[in-house]
Amino acid sequence: MSSAALINTDDPDALEPTLQSILDQRSLRWIFVGGKGGVGKTTTSCSLAIQLAKVRRSVLLISTDPAHNLSDAFSQKFGKEARLVEGFDNLSAMEIDPNGSIQDLLAGQGDAADAGDMGGMGGMMQDLAFAIPGIDEAMSFAEVLKQVKSLSYETIIFDTAPTGHTLRFLQFPSVLEKALAKVSQLSSQYGPLLNGFLGANGSLPNGANLPEMMEKLEALRATISEVNSQFKDDRLTTFVCVCIPEFLSLYETERMIQELASYHIDTHCIVVNQLLFPKPGSGCEQCTARRRMQKKYLEQIEELYDEFNVVKMPLLVEEVRGKERLEKFSEMLITPFVPPS
């Protein structure tokens, strides 16, 4: 058995094992990169961003992972504002904290009006926001979208957190929309009546203002529905799954793909990372054993995901950090890696 042999790629029906299709799809605006922790999401998203930067006018890489590895990968500090990556003129990166951004959002609302008057309002919004699971993510994505829209990037890549619930808010758009629509309808119908009770300016007991709150809710509903419609459009959005050829990672990937399908999010690329290609005649027992195991799972991947672009990436001997190494690594996303024979 030649341990370095790749899995059979002679199958004419098999899709090409590269991410070229993503580069070619010019309409793509949102690309998510996700997978279990430690499989190389950040490396993959950085590499994909580098490759996209070569063919797009401008690319933005956003990390929503609170661990924030972008700074490590590029050896450069990134913050909440988009900043150009050193050595590139059309690739920017930023790091946002999904939980932090909602707090900022709420705090910002508090500051916008009278501080004393808005104290209760902020609390009420916060209660509302945390009452619905996933709404914090939805709002932070909405916020990012708002920011990004004004910045006019051609493509935005999200390096998502490994929780797997990044996109769970897409699950309940209709419920939330219906609820919020009902609330706003009620308020518009009974607003005058309530205002009669509440006084001329419609202030609620703890200092909130009814019409203003309804306005805010309505705005939230609109942004969430827009996020949903954008993310569910397969011309605009795709999801790149990253995994390693091990059971748990595969299991998670399968679950994620099914979940994404239930949210109607397009996904047609899988990056299999950290493949071992020991040199022929290498005496490393662990490497050959591991290679055998990886091969088993690779075969399963090929069989199961025949409608996906399955990209195979080798495990390198050095850490993939810094611009040069990332660039070299990113080449392998486009031109399949040929193991030394």
Place this chain on the structure above:
Amino acid sequence: MPSLLVLIFVIELAVQLINSIGAATINTLVWRIATSLPFPISKQFAEQRTKQKEYLAVRRELTATSSQDQFAKWAKLRRQHDKLFEDLEKKKSALDASQATFDRYLTTARLISTRGLQWFLPFWYGREPMFWLPYGWFPYYVEWFASFPKAPIGSVSIVVWQWACTGMLTLIFETVTAIVGLAAASRQKQAVPVAGAGKRPGATASSGEKKEL
């Protein structure tokens, strides 16, 4: 009017039967018959049953497949399993809903044809004699009671006929139930000593010990 006589009797008989069998039992029975007849609903049922079988087969295969050794096969089975499960749940709720509708119709029809007629017929035919009593056989108050409330004197009214039917049927049903109950009890009694024969000495011994204490 012998037909009306028979009709009243049949209605009372039906009411008694329904009461003793139970409305819910009858509904499920009719539902089962309806679903086994060649109606569209029975086709849906057959589909559901085959789907269920398919689902169970897939499930069995899924548990028999090792997810670690044959991941692709396992994952494909899992997808199939999930899809079938979802389908089944959806179909089941639809079928349940149609059964509820069917039950509602059936109950309405049953109530109209028993309770409705029970009230309507005496009301409509209140003045008509069911049959005439032989002249001079009964004293006046018996004749008056037999024609209660509005039938001509000397005849038996529909209401009284209804009462008579109800009373008779109740009596018969109670007798039958009692006989059946007695028969069942006697059969049980026969069975009990055989089963308890071996235990009996022990039981008496223990009771004897208790007394000594």
